[in-house]
Amino acid sequence: MYGDADLALPDAVVGDAYRSAFGWETLTSLADVGSRMAGQAGERRGAEVVRDAFDAAGARDARIESFEIPGWWRGESSLTVDGSTERHHDGDHEVLALPGSPAGEVTGRVVDVGAGGYDEFDAAGDLSGAIVLASSRTPETADRWIHRMEKYVAAADAGAAAFVFRNHVEGAVPPTGEVGYHERPGPIPAVGVSKEVGARLARYARGDATATVDVDCRSESTDSHNAVSEVGPATEETVLLTAHVDAHDIADGANDNGAGSALVAEVGRLLADDDVGLDTRVRLVTFGAEEIGLWGAYHTAETTDLDSIRAVVNLDGACSSRDLRVGSNGFDALAGLFEGVTDDLGAPLATGDTISPHGDQWAFVQEGVPATMVSTQSDSSGRGWGHTHADTLDKLDSRDLRAVAVQVAEAVVRLANGDVSPEHRTRAEMRDRIDEGYEQELKQGGRWPYGE
Incomplete structure (x- = not known):
């Protein structure tokens, strides 16, 4: 795989990575939590x-940090279609409340806005009191991914009474996903349905x-938790290697x-x-409540001296294959880092430089801290099985996890040892670089961090 490449990782460590069951056993234990x-x-x-x-891996000071969040608990939901053809859906394999939705029951005419692009909402006309149906597909007219929350807010702003989010992926599983974000609960009830139920409703x-949408749920304050540990020397400057440990309550979140x-x-192991022989401390963090x-x-960004963070490498959805995709958020040094690693390992790489507010790296990117989102590419469309009942362990392969671990470990060592030096930016510089579409999304969701 790597031929004559000069790797920072010792050969014995690379060999250990390809023999190790540690990562897969950890993943299995997480999946078995439910x-x-x-x-x-x-x-x-x-x-x-x-x-x-972390403790078993030989990292030091493994601990849990707790903090308060606005929690949400899912109850039972239903979708009933009235008229000449009556249908009632109440199983969670057919209809699910979306986190951040308020509880409530509403009845209204059904209006299909297709993929939920802004032009499709405009073409739909009067949506007052309607139950709006929107697909999880990205609109063909959009030059970026349109998040479900944008479609939800667009429906609510147009006067809709409820929002139905239909999966565009076959397989009879409804998608879930947050709609309230930092303005919870949202203004109207929201549910997800499968592609098949959505096609019938359309x-x-x-x-x-x-149709009648009935959502039972509750919202109240609770505590979330980060797991934290460290490897390498106790330097003031730190590289953060992160992921999120939470998952939606309908599957393993594998x-x-x-x-x-x-x-x-x-990678910490x-x-x-x-x-x-790391030259800089690497802090391992798995975030709660992503x-x-x-x-x-x-929580971590607000309780850490951001000037001390050399860079953040955030892993999210990084095991659908062994082929990396890196979102650099415009930090060219981080893109170059992974290009060098994958070139030396003879591995494929896809990159993007759009500043994206999706993923834990955003909490640092918005402040100008160099941060990247590392995931993997697959043949799935959109999220694939993510955010559904089907995000289970059987979809993954331990060989992919091992290969990704080697690539990420090599990148983190090079980053910690100063092979690349990504530069911090000011908040004003980050604000000015954000795409207008994402600015619109962030403002809609109450997440725009830069004032007016």
Whole structure:
């Protein structure tokens, strides 16, 4: 795989990585927790699994840091179609409340806005009192991914009574995902449905169908948890290797993001080897409450001297294959870092430089700290199985996890040892570099960090 490449990792450590079962066993333990919903008991158990893995990996001062978040608990939901063809859906394999949704029951005419682009909302006309149906697809007219929250806010702003988010991926599983973010609960009830239920509802919407959406849920303050540890020398400057340990409550959260958390522990184990010889401290962190607003990442950003952070490498959805995709957020040195690593390892790499507010790295990027999102590429469309019942361990391969661990460990060693020196930016510089579309999204969701 790497031929005559001159790697920072010793050959013995690379060989160990390809023989190790540690990362996969950690991932299996996280999957076996079950629900790791933010602020709930399973998330705490997941953080404990990671803390114990950090300790077993030879990292030091493995601990859990707790902080308060606005929690959300899912109850039962239903979708009933009235008219000449009546249908009732109430199983969670058919319809799910979206986190951040308020509780409530509403009835209204069904209006399909397709993929939910802004032009499609405009073309839909009057949406007052309607139940708006939008696909998880990215609109063909958009030059970026349109988040479900944007579609939800657009529906609410147009006067809709409820929002139905339909999966565009076949497989009879509804998607979940936050809609309230930092303005919780949201203004109207919101549910996710499968592609198949959504297609039927879209067909009914071409007539005069009405439907009733009924959501049972509750919102209240609770605690979330970060798992933290360190490897390397106790230098003031630090490289952060991060992931999020929470997952939605309907599946194992295997790829999103049990795999990322397991990788942080496995890479930490590799870096703890005495023969690696790090020059800079590497802090290992798995954040809580990413899925409902990046709360764990914000907690770390707000309690850390940001000037002391050399860079953040954030792993999210990084085990769907062994082929990396790196979002550099415009920090060219970080893109170059991973290009060098994958070139030396003879591995493929996809890169993007768009400044994205999706993922825990955003809490640092918005402040000008160099940070990258590292994921993997697959043949899946959109999230694939992510955010559904089907994000389970059987979709992943331990060989992919091992290969990704080697690539990430090599990148972190080079970063910690000064092979690249990414420059910090000011908040004003970051603000001015953000795409107008993402600025619109952040303002809609109450997440714009730069005032007016």
